Amino acid sequence: MTRTTHWLYGWLLVLPAASLLGLFTHYPAIATLWHSFNSTPKSGRPMQWVGIDNYRQLAADPIFWQALGNNLWYALGTIPLSIALALLMALWVNSAVAGRGFLRLAYFTPTILPMIAVANIWLFFYTPEYGLLEKALAAMGAGTHNWLGSKSTALACLMIVTVWKEAGFFMIFYLAALQSLSPHLAEAAAIEGASRSYFFRRVTFPLLMPTTLFVLVNAVINAFRLVDHVVVMTRGGPDNATSLLLFYIYEMGFRFWDSASAAALTMVLLAVLGAVALAQFWFLERRVHYQ
Amino acid sequence: MTDVYASRGMQLGLETAAAWLLGLLWLLPLAYAVWTAFHPAEFSTRFVADAPLTLENFAKAWQAAPFARYFANTVLLVTIVLAAQLILVTTAAYAFARFEFPGRNVLFALVLVQLMVMPDVLIVENYRTMTALGLKDTIVAIGLPYMASAFGIFLMRQTFKTVPRELDEAARIEGCGPLEVLWKVYVPLARPMYLAFALVSVSYHWNNFLWPLIITNSVESRPLTVGLQVFSSGDQGIDWSIITAATLLTSAPLLLAFLLFQRQFVQSFMRAGIR
Numbered sequence: 001m002t003r004t005t006h007w008l009y010g011w012l013l014v015l016p017a018a019s020l021l022g023l024f025t026h027y028p029a030i031a032t033l034w035h036s037f038n039s040t041p042k043s044g045r046p047m048q049w050v051g052i053d054n055y056r057q058l059a060a061d062p063i064f065w066q067a068l069g070n071n072l073w074y075a076l077g078t079i080p081l082s083i084a085l086a087l088l089m090a091l092w093v094n095s096a097v098a099g100r101g102f103l104r105l106a107y108f109t110p111t112i113l114p115m116i117a118v119a120n121i122w123l124f125f126y127t128p129e130y131g132l133l134e135k136a137l138a139a140m141g142a143g144t145h146n147w148l149g150s151k152s153t154a155l156a157c158l159m160i161v162t163v164w165k166e167a168g169f170f171m172i173f174y175l176a177a178l179q180s181l182s183p184h185l186a187e188a189a190a191i192e193g194a195s196r197s198y199f200f201r202r203v204t205f206p207l208l209m210p211t212t213l214f215v216l217v218n219a220v221i222n223a224f225r226l227v228d229h230v231v232v233m234t235r236g237g238p239d240n241a242t243s244l245l246l247f248y249i250y251e252m253g254f255r256f257w258d259s260a261s262a263a264a265l266t267m268v269l270l271a272v273l274g275a276v277a278l279a280q281f282w283f284l285e286r287r288v289h290y291q
Numbered sequence: 292m293t294d295v296y297a298s299r300g301m302q303l304g305l306e307t308a309a310a311w312l313l314g315l316l317w318l319l320p321l322a323y324a325v326w327t328a329f330h331p332a333e334f335s336t337r338f339v340a341d342a343p344l345t346l347e348n349f350a351k352a353w354q355a356a357p358f359a360r361y362f363a364n365t366v367l368l369v370t371i372v373l374a375a376q377l378i379l380v381t382t383a384a385y386a387f388a389r390f391e392f393p394g395r396n397v398l399f400a401l402v403l404v405q406l407m408v409m410p411d412v413l414i415v416e417n418y419r420t421m422t423a424l425g426l427k428d429t430i431v432a433i434g435l436p437y438m439a440s441a442f443g444i445f446l447m448r449q450t451f452k453t454v455p456r457e458l459d460e461a462a463r464i465e466g467c468g469p470l471e472v473l474w475k476v477y478v479p480l481a482r483p484m485y486l487a488f489a490l491v492s493v494s495y496h497w498n499n500f501l502w503p504l505i506i507t508n509s510v511e512s513r514p515l516t517v518g519l520q521v522f523s524s525g526d527q528g529i530d531w532s533i534i535t536a537a538t539l540l541t542s543a544p545l546l547l548a549f550l551l552f553q554r555q556f557v558q559s560f561m562r563a564g565i566r
Contacts, residue, residue, distance in 0.1 A: 003391075006390060006391060006392065007390075007391075007392040007393065009386070009390055009392075009469050010386045010390035010391065010392030010395065011386075011392055013382040013383060013385055013386035013390065014382070014383050014386045014387070014398060016378075016379050016382065016383075016439075017379040017380065017382065017383035017402075017439040017444060018383070018398060018401075018402070018439070020379065020435070020438055020439035021401070021402060021405060021439040021441070023420070024410055024413070024417060024420070024435065024436035024439070025404060025405045025408055025410065025413070025436075025439075025441075026401065026404065027416075027420075028413040028416030028417055028420065029404075029408055029413065029416075031416045031419075032413065032415070032416050035416070085313075088313075089310075089313070092306060092309075092310040092313075093310075095297060095298060095303075095306065096297050096298065096299075096303060097303070097306055097307045097310045098307050099307075099311070099314075102314070103310055103311070103314045104557070105550075105553065106314035106315070106317050106318045107313075107314065107317055108557065109317075109318070109321060109546070109549070110317065110321070112494060112542075112545050112546055112549045112556075113321075113498070113542045113545075113546065114497065114498035114500065114515075114516050114541065114542055114545075115498060115500060116498075116500045116516045116519060116520055117516075117519070117538045117539075117541060117542045120519070120523060120534060120535070120538040121320050121321065121323070121324045121535070121538060122320060124323075124324070124327070124531050124534070124535060125320055125323065127531075130336065130531075131336075132323050132336060135336050164317065164320070168317070169560070172557060172560050172561055173561065175561070176561040186295050186296050187295060189295075189296075190295040190296070196296050199296055200296075221407070221409075224412075225409060225411050225412060226411075227501060228500040228501055228516075231500070231501065231504070231520070232520060232523075232524075246411075246412065246501075249412075249414065249415065250414065250501065250505070253414065253415040253418070254414075254418075254505055259415055259419070262415045263415060263416075266412065266413070266415060266416075269412055270408060270412065273407045273408060273412070274407065276407065277407045
């Protein structure tokens with residue numbers, strides 16, 4: 001094959017995927033930036049350049065700051081916990097514990113369910129007076145509490161749902177990594193007289209670092225990408241206590257039909273995701289990989 | 292297993308107990324849902340051994356909303372998306388793995404952007420695009436933003452790169468063109484990875500909710516997840532047993548497939564994760 005036909009084949013093979021990606025990833029990202037500097041077109045009033053007005057409005061909007069704050073708490077509350085649980089599950093499922101097959105199934109099953117089904121199941125679980133949680137607490141003599149309806153507990157309730165759904169998913173990656181570790185490492189460490197916890201801290205855990213990074217990036221993205229349960233369980237309430245960034249974008253764009261504000265909000269979300277990507281590169285530069 | 296650090300004795304006993312406690316805790320919400328769905332409403336939180344089993348909740352749910360149509364829509368959606376993905380991902384990955392062409396690295400970097408900036412986030416602009424294309428409220432519109440999957444392209448490129456060049460060259464000497472080589476050498480060798488990608492893709496799109504919620508507006512195009520939400524948030528008077536039955540109904544096909552092919556599922560998710 002000549003060089004030119006080689007080029008031609010390369011381009012033609014990439015073309016279909018590249019054009020769809022351009023249309024639904026790159027174009028919308030750039031269009032979002034453009035629209036965030038313009039007003040929302042209304043009947044009789046076409047779109048107009050407004051500079052940073054949308055961002056100024058956003059900065060003055062207490063609900064935006066609350067959604068951003070909620071989202072950070074939500075990330076902080078779900079990510080470390082689900083990763084720690086995932087590692088623990090993987091260690092157990094990979095050990096000599098009886099009924100490993102059943103346990104793996106139990107841990108992993110929530111991952112397969114749609115988030116909206118999960119949300120429905122937990123909605124019932126949390127129902128005041130009627131739900132299982134309330135029944136159990138009543139049996140122990142505790143008073144009734146509206147778990148999803150009060151500002152102090154609603155976000156925590158959503159976090160539990162997320163951890164429940166995600167931990168088993170992350171477990172799989174840890175399990176794969178654990179199974180690929182060479183048994184010689186343990187033998188060598190034992191000959192050197194390393195204790196069990198020392199071996200885990202200084203050998204196993206560092207070797208799992210690439211997996212941890214992979215899982216971490218996925219967990220962070222999910223914390224900003226998945227709001228299905230917010231839609232089903234709380235609709236952002238009570239009093240915006242459970243509104244997350246993407247949910248606020250959804251409300252702004254499709255309930256208030258304020259596409260300019262929604263565009264500015266989307267830019268904030270894209271900035272967050274971009275920061276995650278940069279952090280990931282930075283970590284990779286510092287060699288989390290042992291290869 | 293000759294793991295010198297494996298737990299023994301007391302330690303193992305404690306770990307087993309803790310692992311089972313967590314396992315049962317993890318199954319509890321699901322077990323509770325199954326109980327509620329298969330018993331009459333008055334037993335939904337009364338756990339007595341002689342509670343009568345019933346399928347009535349499922350029957351009522353099935354009649355209360357056009358779930359048959361929703362099922363058909365979802366099946367059509369995941370089929371269209373997967374078919375398009377397989378074609379687009381295969382050709383692009385092949386080009387990135389085995390063709391030298393100007394702009395390859397830049398293009399590949401642009402593809403990887405989608406790993407961070409997913410269609411799930413660009414809902415406002417994509418809604419505008421779909422409106423402009425006249426595709427609003429169609430099944431194609433639900434799937435279109437996801438068809439060129441950066442994740443898939445990355446995954447298959449890595450896989451194609453592991454195919455020995457000699458096989459490629461041997462096929463070419465036999466007189467195969469580039470597309471024939473792709474079809475006869477690369478695709479068959481990548482079969483396990485295709486299975487992995489397909490399972491991840493199908494479960495993702497079976498479960499996807501927010502974008503379909505936004506872009507669809509009628510029974511004719513709504514997938515199961517959105518249909519379930521419309522159903523369960525509709526009437527105030529609908530009782531929980533029926534909603535729970537509907538919830539299990541919508542997740543049942545994936546759940547059953549998972550229980551039957553557990554090993555393949557778990558291995559596929561592992562494969563797709565380790566690259």
